[in-house]
Amino acid sequence: MTKRSFGVTVLAFSTIMVALCSQYAALSLLVTGSVFAPSGQLAAYLTIITGAVFTGVTAASYVVGVALWLRKSWAWGWAMGIYLTFFVANAFLSVLVGNFWSSILPTIGVAAVVVYLNRPQVRAELRGSTDSASASATTPIRERLEAPKPAH
Helix, strand or coil: CCCCCHHHHHHHHHHHHHHHHHHHHHHHHHHHHHHHHHHCHHHHHHHHHHHHHHHHHHHHHHHHHHHHHHCCCCHHHHHHHHHHHHHHHHHHHHHHHCCHHHHHHHHHHHHHHHHHHCCHHHHHHHHCCCCHHHHHHHCCCCCCCCCCCCCC
């Protein structure tokens, strides 16, 4: 088995951190969802739905974080889905709380991860494909040039 790249290791760790943040958000929203009931039923329903989405993101992020660590071939697509769902859930959380500045850092983080996941070397490492373009970009040429031998 080839050595895991540093970037994929950081990506797996970041996905576990997304799971921890989502777990905190889910717990907060589901426990305090009834607090928003006096301000209207719609706010209470949106709070509970957003908490449920964060619960799903939590469970999926733990699984995908371990799959990224193990470099499973299906982890790339699931990681894209996790980070994009995390972005949407944070946008809903910002609307519910009324603080739009709180979604800036997760948006920058999600954008960085999506750009990183779309790099050919990362995609090839996670999907396990041997694409000639990405393989030639990562492996050195091991061809030796030798001088011709004199003819006798």
